[in-house]
Amino acid sequence: xxxxxxxxxxxxxxxxxxxxxxxxxxxxxxxxxxxxxxxxxxxxxxxxxxxxxxxxxxxxxxxxxxxxxxxxxxxxxxxxxxxxxxxxxxxxxxxxxxxxxxxxxxxxxxxxxxxxxxxxxxxxxxxxxxxxxxx
Numbered sequence: 001x002x003x004x005x006x007x008x009x010x011x012x013x014x015x016x017x018x019x020x021x022x023x024x025x026x027x028x029x030x031x032x033x034x035x036x037x038x039x040x041x042x043x044x045x046x047x048x049x050x051x052x053x054x055x056x057x058x059x060x061x062x063x064x065x066x067x068x069x070x071x072x073x074x075x076x077x078x079x080x081x082x083x084x085x086x087x088x089x090x091x092x093x094x095x096x097x098x099x100x101x102x103x104x105x106x107x108x109x110x111x112x113x114x115x116x117x118x119x120x121x122x123x124x125x126x127x128x129x130x131x132x133x134x135x
């Protein structure tokens with residue numbers, strides 16, 4: 001029986017994952033880079049991008065592509081949903097239980113092998129609402 005390879009994380013990768021998991025703001029790579037530089041002043045933006053790509057590939061982070069093409073990252077890989085502000089682009093987690101019966105029903109109806117799903121709501125965030133719908 002083959003043993004699963006264990007990957008040893010670099011100091012930069014460990015710090016990237018730790019900082020990403022602390023944040024609930026779903027940062028871009030650039031935003032995360034600015035945060036990491038306080039901890040690791042010499043970390044490059046390229047290193048942050050490479051680490052994020054590896055973490056997404058290995059299931060340790062999520063890559064959330066926004067309508068404008070900008071990628072944001074999420075350190076929570078459990079099934080959960082998001083809500084995005086149409087005005088400012090803010091992206092928050094939605095505190096609700098995931099839909100559990102939808103995948104088997106879709107699989108039965110469609111014949112597809114359903115391996116997962118994602119759901120994103122759209123609206124106007126409280127800050128934008130308080131500013132007349134635009135912030």
